[in-house]
Amino acid sequence: MIDQGVYPDGYEDEEGNIQEARNTDGIRQYLTQSRSSLSPSRWSESEFKQFKREDLRAGSESRVMINVVPLIARFKDRRYNTTGDIPLNNMEKFHPNVTTPKPGLYYGASPSQVDSRVQDDISRRPVVPNSFLAGKAKSGNADVAQRQGMYHGALGARSIHKLQNYGITTPTYDGNAYTISSSYCDGQLKMYTTHTAPLL
Numbered sequence: 001m002i003d004q005g006v007y008p009d010g011y012e013d014e015e016g017n018i019q020e021a022r023n024t025d026g027i028r029q030y031l032t033q034s035r036s037s038l039s040p041s042r043w044s045e046s047e048f049k050q051f052k053r054e055d056l057r058a059g060s061e062s063r064v065m066i067n068v069v070p071l072i073a074r075f076k077d078r079r080y081n082t083t084g085d086i087p088l089n090n091m092e093k094f095h096p097n098v099t100t101p102k103p104g105l106y107y108g109a110s111p112s113q114v115d116s117r118v119q120d121d122i123s124r125r126p127v128v129p130n131s132f133l134a135g136k137a138k139s140g141n142a143d144v145a146q147r148q149g150m151y152h153g154a155l156g157a158r159s160i161h162k163l164q165n166y167g168i169t170t171p172t173y174d175g176n177a178y179t180i181s182s183s184y185c186d187g188q189l190k191m192y193t194t195h196t197a198p199l200l
Helices: 024-031 045-057 061-073 142-164
Strands: 081-083 105-109 127-136 177-185 188-195
Touching: 024 177, 024 188, 045 061, 061 127, 061 177, 105 142, 127 142, 142 177, 142 188
Parallel strands: 127 177
Antiparallel strands: 081 105, 105 127, 177 188
16 A cells, blocks of 8 residues: 555554644644543443453454444434445455455434535445544454555545546645544554645
């Protein structure tokens, strides 16, 4: 993916610089705000035991997504358009040899939220996906989940960038991250942001 300009978390260029999104501090500040939590102060002992039991029993990726992730999310927010385990065939790949992305779960806008002039170019799935989750069972590889999340996040960031520059000949880059990818494996949830930048 590096050859296609997609860089993993912590990647350093030849001069030792790590590129972060301009709005990284704002995202970190937002994530510190109080919200539903898995901590004992928010979850009952029985709820935590159920989560632990389901996590231990999840012997496959699909069981993680069906039985564990909903316990973490606690509810389905109807304000967001979500789906998962569907190949994103309508997204341009970074390279022909890279598999078609198939996130375990992703959120995006409803087609009705997109200007009618561009609706013909999109499918009825969540459009401009901007939040992805790759889940793995205990026997899964956390590194694979991280790479899948990076790939999905890069596709989402590119989609948002294309929509922001729709109808513009020379694209502009603001350096902000509009995409968040998460990977869940063996009881750990990790989050990553993705932003676009002009190729050097």
